[in-house]
Amino acid sequence: MNPSFAVVSYYEPWWIQILKAVVIFAIILQLQPILIVGERKLLGRFQGRYGPNRVGPYGLATPLADVIKLATKEQFRPDTSIGWMFALAPIISVVAAIGALSIIPFGDTQDIFGTQVGLYGLDVSIGPLFVFAMGAVAFYGIMLGGFSSGSKYSFLGAMRAAAQLISYEVSQGLALVGVVMTAGTLSLTEIVHAQQGMWYVIPQFLGFLIFLVASFAETNRAPFDLVEADAEIVGGYFTEYGGTRFTSYLFAEYINMCVVSLIMVTVFFGGWLLPFGINPPGWLDPFIVLGKTSVFLVFFIWIRATLPRVRYDQLMSFGWKVLLPLATLNTLVTAIVLVATD
Amino acid sequence: MSSTVDKSAPGQATPAKSAYRQMEESIDLSAVQQPVFVDGATHELLTLNMGPHHPATHGELRLLVTLDGEIVRDIKPIIGYVHTGIEKTAEQKAYWKVIPVVERMDYLAYFFNAYAFCGAVETLTETEVPKRAQYLRVIHMELNRIMSHLVWLGTSALDLGAMSMFWYCFREREAILDLFEYSTGQRMHTRYFQVGGVMEDIPAGWAAKTKAFAEQMPTRVDQYGALLNKNEILLQRLRGVCPLDEATLLELGVTGPLLRASGNPWDLRKAMPYCSYEDFDFKIAVGEHGDNYDRFAVRMQEMKESSKIILQALEGLPEGPFITDDRKIALPPRHELATSMEALIHHFKLVTEGFRVPPGEAYFPIEGPRGELGCFVRSDGSSKPARVHMRDPSFVNLQATAPMCKDAYIADLIATLAMMDPVLGGIDR
Amino acid sequence: MPDQTGLELLAQQVGDAVPDSVLGTLHFRGQATILAAGGQIREVLQTLKDAGFAHLMSVHGVDYYPEEPRLGVIYELLDRSALDRVRVKVRVTVDAPQVPSVTPDWPTAEFQEREVLDMFGVQFAGHPDPRRILMPEDYQGFPQRRDFPIGGEPVLFTKDHGAGDYTEQR
Numbered sequence: 001m002n003p004s005f006a007v008v009s010y011y012e013p014w015w016i017q018i019l020k021a022v023v024i025f026a027i028i029l030q031l032q033p034i035l036i037v038g039e040r041k042l043l044g045r046f047q048g049r050y051g052p053n054r055v056g057p058y059g060l061a062t063p064l065a066d067v068i069k070l071a072t073k074e075q076f077r078p079d080t081s082i083g084w085m086f087a088l089a090p091i092i093s094v095v096a097a098i099g100a101l102s103i104i105p106f107g108d109t110q111d112i113f114g115t116q117v118g119l120y121g122l123d124v125s126i127g128p129l130f131v132f133a134m135g136a137v138a139f140y141g142i143m144l145g146g147f148s149s150g151s152k153y154s155f156l157g158a159m160r161a162a163a164q165l166i167s168y169e170v171s172q173g174l175a176l177v178g179v180v181m182t183a184g185t186l187s188l189t190e191i192v193h194a195q196q197g198m199w200y201v202i203p204q205f206l207g208f209l210i211f212l213v214a215s216f217a218e219t220n221r222a223p224f225d226l227v228e229a230d231a232e233i234v235g236g237y238f239t240e241y242g243g244t245r246f247t248s249y250l251f252a253e254y255i256n257m258c259v260v261s262l263i264m265v266t267v268f269f270g271g272w273l274l275p276f277g278i279n280p281p282g283w284l285d286p287f288i289v290l291g292k293t294s295v296f297l298v299f300f301i302w303i304r305a306t307l308p309r310v311r312y313d314q315l316m317s318f319g320w321k322v323l324l325p326l327a328t329l330n331t332l333v334t335a336i337v338l339v340a341t342d
Numbered sequence: 343m344s345s346t347v348d349k350s351a352p353g354q355a356t357p358a359k360s361a362y363r364q365m366e367e368s369i370d371l372s373a374v375q376q377p378v379f380v381d382g383a384t385h386e387l388l389t390l391n392m393g394p395h396h397p398a399t400h401g402e403l404r405l406l407v408t409l410d411g412e413i414v415r416d417i418k419p420i421i422g423y424v425h426t427g428i429e430k431t432a433e434q435k436a437y438w439k440v441i442p443v444v445e446r447m448d449y450l451a452y453f454f455n456a457y458a459f460c461g462a463v464e465t466l467t468e469t470e471v472p473k474r475a476q477y478l479r480v481i482h483m484e485l486n487r488i489m490s491h492l493v494w495l496g497t498s499a500l501d502l503g504a505m506s507m508f509w510y511c512f513r514e515r516e517a518i519l520d521l522f523e524y525s526t527g528q529r530m531h532t533r534y535f536q537v538g539g540v541m542e543d544i545p546a547g548w549a550a551k552t553k554a555f556a557e558q559m560p561t562r563v564d565q566y567g568a569l570l571n572k573n574e575i576l577l578q579r580l581r582g583v584c585p586l587d588e589a590t591l592l593e594l595g596v597t598g599p600l601l602r603a604s605g606n607p608w609d610l611r612k613a614m615p616y617c618s619y620e621d622f623d624f625k626i627a628v629g630e631h632g633d634n635y636d637r638f639a640v641r642m643q644e645m646k647e648s649s650k651i652i653l654q655a656l657e658g659l660p661e662g663p664f665i666t667d668d669r670k671i672a673l674p675p676r677h678e679l680a681t682s683m684e685a686l687i688h689h690f691k692l693v694t695e696g697f698r699v700p701p702g703e704a705y706f707p708i709e710g711p712r713g714e715l716g717c718f719v720r721s722d723g724s725s726k727p728a729r730v731h732m733r734d735p736s737f738v739n740l741q742a743t744a745p746m747c748k749d750a751y752i753a754d755l756i757a758t759l760a761m762m763d764p765v766l767g768g769i770d771r
Numbered sequence: 772m773p774d775q776t777g778l779e780l781l782a783q784q785v786g787d788a789v790p791d792s793v794l795g796t797l798h799f800r801g802q803a804t805i806l807a808a809g810g811q812i813r814e815v816l817q818t819l820k821d822a823g824f825a826h827l828m829s830v831h832g833v834d835y836y837p838e839e840p841r842l843g844v845i846y847e848l849l850d851r852s853a854l855d856r857v858r859v860k861v862r863v864t865v866d867a868p869q870v871p872s873v874t875p876d877w878p879t880a881e882f883q884e885r886e887v888l889d890m891f892g893v894q895f896a897g898h899p900d901p902r903r904i905l906m907p908e909d910y911q912g913f914p915q916r917r918d919f920p921i922g923g924e925p926v927l928f929t930k931d932h933g934a935g936d937y938t939e940q941r
Contacts, residue, residue: 043505043506046506047505047506047508047509047510048509048510048513049509152388152390152391153390156390156409156412156752159411159412160412222503222505223503223575225503226753229503229753230397231397231398231500231501231502231503231756232398232752232753232756233752234396234397304505305505305506306504306506306569307503307504307573307575308499308502308503308504308570308573308575308576308579309502309503309504309575309579309753310575310578310579311578311579311751311753311754312412312751312752312753313412313751314578314579421904421905422903422904422905422906422907425905425906427914429890429915430914430915430919430921433917434921465800465801465802466800468800592825592826593877593878593879594878594879595826595827595828595877595878595879595880596879597828608851613851613854614854702799702800703799703802703804703833703845703858704799704800704802705802705829705831705847705856705858707828707847707856714828716828716829716847718829718831718845718847720833728833728834728917729831729833729834729915731829731831731832731833733828733829733831733847737882737883737886738829738879738882738883740882741878741879741881741882770905771905
């Protein structure tokens with residue numbers, strides 16, 4: 001067996017692995033409509049209006065209606081597009097987004113009917129690296145989608161994506177190095193365990209801020225939604241997409257939002273741990289994680305309602321000239337402090 | 343599209359092209375597609391057709407943009423997509439029926455359009471407008487100016503990515519439209535201004551409501567300022583972006599907030615007062631650098647000044663008739679119709695034929711929300727104008743796009759376009 | 772607006788600077804108009820510019836049908852320091868609708884002259900970009916002329932396109 005992959009301290013039967021995969025996928029996928037309707041409702045409230053309230057009670061069935069509408073749309077593509085790439089790109093985006101979910105810990109190892117089950121897909125010993133690897137693959141989804149559309153707006157969006165996602169991934173990665181050094185492990189489960197006394201957001205506050213900002217850029221959310229800036233390049237990489245392919249991109253974006261929020265919760269906010277010595281029963285762990293995550297999701301939406309979009313060159317210079325030096329400094333200081341106090 | 347004309351199989355005799363196709367192919371785009379010189383450039387430039395339906399072009403504006411990466415090297419505005427021939431339509435209608443037509447040109451400045459036209463006709467007929475009518479016109483025009491600026495603020499903030507501003511601005515705009523509905527019966531294109539005055543007096547309670555609104559508006563502007571003016575991202579997007587100096591703006595005939603942003607305090611309301619504007623105490627907002635931030639700040643300030651004018655006009659609203667008593671031009675009051683034969687004749691003549699205007703030409707410029715809005719009317723002595731031409735500020739200001747946005751980023755082009763506030767209905771007419 | 776005397780003096784000044792350029796003056800409803808010769812409009816406007824009317828605010832086209840010469844181009848000039856306006860009018864015939872372009876001297880005239888060209892068919896010699904501006908490039912006729920018919924405009928739809936030649940339906 002590959003030693004760097006799935007080093008778990010106990011044996012899990014294969015059917016549990018599959019069952020966990022299905023359950024995590026199903027739950028996260030069902031969260032997306034809630035997230036979408038929640039975003040629209042919240043945006044509505046931020047903007048002094050009601051938000052969707054026509055379909056279903058309180059408009060809760062709006063995403064369902066959206067999905068039906070989008071799924072029954074004609075599958076068209078421009079004459080100038082490259083067919084197989086055009087079809088493949090949204091798939092890559094979705095697969096990469098969901099792939100990153102597999103290592104998020106939702107809870108500790110639980111004893112379920114006499115079987116030891118970890119409330120996570122996998123506990124890999126390369127935790128954050130796996131997430132970044134998936135992020136890098138997701139970038140191909142956007143890049144190929146923009147490139148293969150054969151539209152100039154899509155092309156510009158792809159170019160922006162190429163520059164933006166790569167430059168912010170560097171800062172995002174470096175922001176986590178401090179945590180990894182402090183915890184002394186790359187396993188996300190172990191990182192959560194290491195936060196028993198104090199959440200890493202306190203010693204690694206700068207790292208958290210850098211990670212937060214870079215996450216906005218990585219998920220293409222306002223104010224860094226340059227890749228799809230609708231006022232400038234119409235829709236960026238998904239200008240030419242419609243129907244289910246567009247839905248795939250939309251889902252990928254929202255799942256990515258969930259993933260970065262979950263990572264932030266796991267790495268900086270103690271995962272399923274609660275402060276002040278509160279120790280709830282193990283089956284509550286996933287709810288604690290999701291509860292903390294929803295705080296970040298609301299924050300994402302709040303920022304979207306408030307801030308204007310930055311300009312492309314400002315984004316790049318901010319990423320390389322502010323975030324990256326800060327992240328490097330954070331890493332250095334953490335290393336020095338660790339060595340000094342060791 | 344027809345496939346019979348173009349896609350002929352090779353070897354087959356090419357079918358004769360239709361006259362339309364020949365004409366289409368004869369269109370010379372050399373002026374549009376002339377190569378842009380970039381010194382020493384070996385790389386390819388990208389020509390991007392922005393519009394006619396692009397989310398940020400404020401209507402149906404098409405920009406042929408030559409891009410060097412993200413940098414705009416050349417812009418050619420192409421207009422005419424919402425040309426509806428209003429000026430031609432106006433020639434077929436009696437003078438009083440022209441008013442609702444010209445109102446639809448610049449659909450955010452309908453009171454101004456109506457006033458420019460009415461003013462030109464009043465010049466030709468030498469009609470004296472009662473003082474109360476003038477004050478009512480001022481109140482409505484200044485409300486309209488605030489409304490137009492609110493739409494500008496909302497949409498340009500949306501273009502910059504601050505989407506919530508749109509709804510905040512439209513909330514206040516709704517309040518203004520409600521006031522319009524209250525006093526005139528319509529939210530937009532009210533046809534409230536008549537030649538010789540206004541259609542009817544303001545209803546009871548309207549003045550109080552308007553006063554409450556005008557008193558509240560400056561605090562609202564401050565709130566918008568708190569959200570936008572202190573936002574570092576917005577300041578970076580606007581400060582020092584796409585400036586244009588005063589001399590170039592004057593050469594290009596640019597007027598209104600765009601010119602004032604460069605420091606030239608030219609405002610027809612002050613310079614050549616019309617419609618009793620000399621009675622009011624207000625300031626003219628000017629900028630310093632002529633960049634996008636100044637354009638933004640000037641308009642924000644203008645909203646406050648407009649509310650000051652509204653308050654003063656409400657305060658000093660004189661008593662008296664709201665329309666001229668010249669029965670040859672204005673309809674007689676309703677009650678006279680039952681008692682006066684003469685009134686009935688006048689009414690019949692005005693409604694069927696309209697009034698006749700002495701032959702001549704007049705140009706009536708006013709300060710619209712976007713600059714000098716002038717209406718040129720030529721009368722040939724009949725009851726229909728022989729020529730109505732609007733000098734629309736958006737149309738003239740649009741020429742400044744290319745000098746402003748050259749060598750800027752695409753995002754700056756969008757921001758500048760937003761700050762220029764062109765209204766395509768006014769440009770294309 | 773210059774008064775009657777001021778207008779005559781101004782016209783005198785222009786006539787002295789550019790011989791045979793002033794064909795007449797008109798003072799109507801407080802608005803001053805100088806009727807200028809078409810060929811010398813650039814020089815006339817330049818003289819007025821030197822006299823203080825440094826801003827060209829608007830260019831209108833007018834069709835004086837049935838008077839002759841039918842077409843008119845009107846320039847609205849503004850003096851920003853003396854707060855004065857003067858109107859310069861040029862009349863041309865439909866058969867030879869040529870006026871020198873003033874765009875080289877007044878960049879603001881570019882769009883407005885294109886509009887006059889588009890709507891009235893007045894050719895502006897020396898215009899940098901003499902194309903239609905509001906009507907489609909392939910449009911035939913000049914819609915703002917008084918003898919241009921109202922209605923009956925064929926609309927190009929895809930469904931009509933294959934059926935025949937829409938330009939010949941007129």
